[in-house]
Amino acid sequence: MKAIFGGIRGRYLRLNIGAKMLLGYLPLVAIILVLSVTHFLRLQQIMSINETILAQDVPAAELAEGMIDTILSQELYANRYLILGSREMLEAFALRGAEFKDGLWRLGMMNVSPGLAERVAPLAALYARYERSFQEGFEASRSSWGGEVSFEAEVRELQNELIERLKKIVGLARQSQEQRIRRMAAMEYSTFTIMLGLSIMGIVVGAGAALVITRNIAGSIGKLKASMAEVAEGKFDGLQMLHNQDELGELSRAIAEMSQKLKSLEEMKLDSSPLTHLPAGLAVENALRARIESGAPFAFCLLDLDHIKAFNDRYGYSRGNDVLKHAAHSIVDAVQRFGDPKDFVGHIGGDDFVVISLPERFEKIVNELIAAFDGYIPTLYDPADRERGSIDAENRQGVKVRFPFASLSIAVVTSLNENLGSHLKISEIAAALKEYAKTIPGSKYVVDRRAHAAVDLAVTGASSR
Numbered sequence: 001m002k003a004i005f006g007g008i009r010g011r012y013l014r015l016n017i018g019a020k021m022l023l024g025y026l027p028l029v030a031i032i033l034v035l036s037v038t039h040f041l042r043l044q045q046i047m048s049i050n051e052t053i054l055a056q057d058v059p060a061a062e063l064a065e066g067m068i069d070t071i072l073s074q075e076l077y078a079n080r081y082l083i084l085g086s087r088e089m090l091e092a093f094a095l096r097g098a099e100f101k102d103g104l105w106r107l108g109m110m111n112v113s114p115g116l117a118e119r120v121a122p123l124a125a126l127y128a129r130y131e132r133s134f135q136e137g138f139e140a141s142r143s144s145w146g147g148e149v150s151f152e153a154e155v156r157e158l159q160n161e162l163i164e165r166l167k168k169i170v171g172l173a174r175q176s177q178e179q180r181i182r183r184m185a186a187m188e189y190s191t192f193t194i195m196l197g198l199s200i201m202g203i204v205v206g207a208g209a210a211l212v213i214t215r216n217i218a219g220s221i222g223k224l225k226a227s228m229a230e231v232a233e234g235k236f237d238g239l240q241m242l243h244n245q246d247e248l249g250e251l252s253r254a255i256a257e258m259s260q261k262l263k264s265l266e267e268m269k270l271d272s273s274p275l276t277h278l279p280a281g282l283a284v285e286n287a288l289r290a291r292i293e294s295g296a297p298f299a300f301c302l303l304d305l306d307h308i309k310a311f312n313d314r315y316g317y318s319r320g321n322d323v324l325k326h327a328a329h330s331i332v333d334a335v336q337r338f339g340d341p342k343d344f345v346g347h348i349g350g351d352d353f354v355v356i357s358l359p360e361r362f363e364k365i366v367n368e369l370i371a372a373f374d375g376y377i378p379t380l381y382d383p384a385d386r387e388r389g390s391i392d393a394e395n396r397q398g399v400k401v402r403f404p405f406a407s408l409s410i411a412v413v414t415s416l417n418e419n420l421g422s423h424l425k426i427s428e429i430a431a432a433l434k435e436y437a438k439t440i441p442g443s444k445y446v447v448d449r450r451a452h453a454a455v456d457l458a459v460t461g462a463s464s465r
Helices: 002-013 017-084 087-109 114-144 153-232 247-270 281-294 308-315 317-338 362-380 383-388 423-437
Strands: 299-306 344-349 352-357 390-394 400-404 407-414 444-448 457-460
Touching: 017 087, 017 114, 017 153, 087 114, 114 153, 153 247, 281 344, 281 352, 281 423, 299 317, 299 362, 299 423, 308 317, 308 390, 317 344, 317 352, 317 362, 352 362, 362 407, 362 444, 383 390, 407 423, 423 444
Parallel strands: 407 444
Antiparallel strands: 299 352, 299 407, 344 352, 390 400, 444 457
């Protein structure tokens, strides 16, 4: 039973919200259909019974009562004929007899109750005797025309018996009518009971379905709110996940994915340069390690600003920071123009920057960067120094010397070198290349093109300054 319930619950969770709501309405639709069909069938039955009452019971009772009046009318016309001897009275007598016989035929055609046919058949024979007795009475009275003549005892007895039997037929029709009326009342009551029960069931089922769906949706929304609250508090791991396959489940997975991206951004923010807002040491290390572990080709570029100390000594650290900001902006712009969307730009600290790109893209990036940097850097110097093309400042030994404009030294290590090993090895190679590049005047980049352990350096892009 538990396995069955679990399977049902699993299939329910795979439904989207629209399907869940439709599933919740299905019991209500089924109950409404049952109510409609039940009401229609019961109404048809009640209408059929009512039609039977109007077509059978009421006409049978009225017809039998009319036949009693016909017998009494015959007696009246018979008496008038005996007194007046009028042929019109005799014809009226015969006409009433025809009406009585027609009534008998019509009663025989009615299906009021099983006992009606049994009562109509003997009634025809009894009336024939009744009518024959009248005829015999008429013939007997002709010999004493004008005298007082009364019906014979046999005629009176037959008349009473006919009337009594017709009254029984009337009673039978009325009884059948009452039975059908009671049956209709019982059906109406049972229909009302069924409709009431189904309505209550519909309310209960509807409320239950609404409760289940509402609790499911409300519970899911509650978990989503809790997850968002944790994300707002900076807790990006251990979020409450929804396993639904509906829109809320998709939203839950989107929140989880967003939280991981926010976590990464938060880590980058915490480990970023306050000056350039670029990712710093740990983020650079993680980015490089991720490239190595993925096995995808990459080019690691280590950038260093030459003569920045002399610039700071000459103009102060505030203007020196402007140089670093400009360098960061130039690097980001070059990567955006010629790099890949997944390329990485970092600021290790001081005047050292990092770009991780693809082997087939790094040359366009560094050439664009050198051109942009060398084109803009003179504008940061005072006009007199810019005109002279150099500045006077003390070196590390305290000796006043002349320094050229700041330039870029870029060391590039690509994944073509199969002997890289780890991110530490790459950093060592890049540092050595950078030191070598700094011995070359102007902006330039040095590429480690070693496919194996053999050294093969390429110095490219040196400026003419």
